Amino acid sequence: MNFDRELIVRAQAGDREAQESLVKAFSPMVFRLISRFFRSREDVEDLAQDVFVKMFGRIDQVRPDENFPGWLQRVTVNTCYDELRKGRRRRLALETYGPHEIAERTVQPKEPEDFGKARQALQALDPKLRIPLILKEVEEMSVEEIARTMGITQTNVKVRLFRARKKLAASLGSVKK
Amino acid sequence: MNSELNNFFKEEQKRVFEPGPYFTQRVMARLVSGPSGVEARAPGIWDVLPNAMRPIVAVALMLLFAVLAIQILMPVEPSRGAIEAYVKQDLSPREQMLFADPQAGAGKAQFEELIVLEEPAQ
Numbered sequence: 001m002n003f004d005r006e007l008i009v010r011a012q013a014g015d016r017e018a019q020e021s022l023v024k025a026f027s028p029m030v031f032r033l034i035s036r037f038f039r040s041r042e043d044v045e046d047l048a049q050d051v052f053v054k055m056f057g058r059i060d061q062v063r064p065d066e067n068f069p070g071w072l073q074r075v076t077v078n079t080c081y082d083e084l085r086k087g088r089r090r091r092l093a094l095e096t097y098g099p100h101e102i103a104e105r106t107v108q109p110k111e112p113e114d115f116g117k118a119r120q121a122l123q124a125l126d127p128k129l130r131i132p133l134i135l136k137e138v139e140e141m142s143v144e145e146i147a148r149t150m151g152i153t154q155t156n157v158k159v160r161l162f163r164a165r166k167k168l169a170a171s172l173g174s175v176k177k
Numbered sequence: 178m179n180s181e182l183n184n185f186f187k188e189e190q191k192r193v194f195e196p197g198p199y200f201t202q203r204v205m206a207r208l209v210s211g212p213s214g215v216e217a218r219a220p221g222i223w224d225v226l227p228n229a230m231r232p233i234v235a236v237a238l239m240l241l242f243a244v245l246a247i248q249i250l251m252p253v254e255p256s257r258g259a260i261e262a263y264v265k266q267d268l269s270p271r272e273q274m275l276f277a278d279p280q281a282g283a284g285k286a287q288f289e290e291l292i293v294l295e296e297p298a299q
Contacts (some may be wrong), residue, residue: 016205023204027196035194044194052204118185137186168182 005064012059023052029069030076036134037080047083051076073149077131081150084127121171129164132157 007025010018030051034044054075062071122130132150135141143161147154 019208020201020205023201027200027204031196032193035192036189039192041194045197045200048196048200049204049207053207056208118182134189137182138189169179172179172181 004068008059008062008068009064011056012062019056022055026069026072027052030072033073033076033139034080036138037084037131043083047079051079054079070148074151077135077149078151081127081131084130117172118168121168124171125164125167129160129167132160133164133168136161 004025007018007022011022027048030048031044034047034051038044038047051072055072058075062068122133125133132146135146135149136143141149143154143157146157150157152160
């Protein structure tokens with residue numbers, strides 16, 4: 001951790017080597033987190049670049065004694081949230097103005113049918129509900145960690161998880177019927 | 178949560194992209210070339226406003242334009258407003274002189290008519 005702190009201080013001072021080392025050190029974590037929300041490699045890479053550009057743009061705000069990985073996770077999740085919201089708006093517009101089979105295009109054909117249904121149901125969830133659910137079930141974060149990462153209260157996380165599960169169960173139930 | 182979903186989430190844990198060999202160079206190149214496309218984009222009016230303010234500003238602008246449109250499109254006499262104009266439209270010249278426009282010089286004929294009305298019948 002001391003190594004990280006030193007790197008951060010050097011990166012804040014504009015040291016290119018330190019900045020490169022930070023990207024190398026944290027890119028697997030950033031990629032892993034973004035992969036939870038996006039399925040195309042290009043999207044993941046583009047967003048990861050955005051995250052690091054944002055990170056260096058705000059690196060002066062980081063205190064060396066702060067939990068840097070946690071801060072970076074927050075930046076990453078916020079970037080994903082913004083992108084998911086934009087995507088949702090685009091998708092709604094397409095669904096309204098163009099009768100394309102959007103859901104089918106986002107599902108990979110190789111996976112089992114049940115997974116396709118689960119993925120569709122998950123993608124239909126509002127990003128506000130989808131993100132905490134994925135962080136809990138796939139990233140296996142605790143409620144406290146999710147609250148810190150998303151910048152909301154633990155109660156709010158629990159409420160969102162409850163709603164997400166309820167909606168997911170309802171939409172999967174209606175698919176089965 | 179049912180087993181289908183549990184299996185799906187377990188499967189999702191395995192699906193992870195790794196950074197490519199040139200990822201760090203690409204990020205550094207973007208940093209060197211200045212602010213990113215996202216950051217460099219000139220902020221529009223909706224970017225400047227916080228999310229919560231947008232609907233309020235939109236409604237306020239709509240109301241403002243509606244009022245302006247009414248002001249411009251509705252012909253209103255300079256000395257009286259829309260309500261006054263509406264109320265006054267049914268007044269006879271006599272009533273108008275008594276109730277609505279006391280400052281205006283009354284016609285002699287109108288005065289005489291009023292005086293005749295007040296005189297007791299003989």
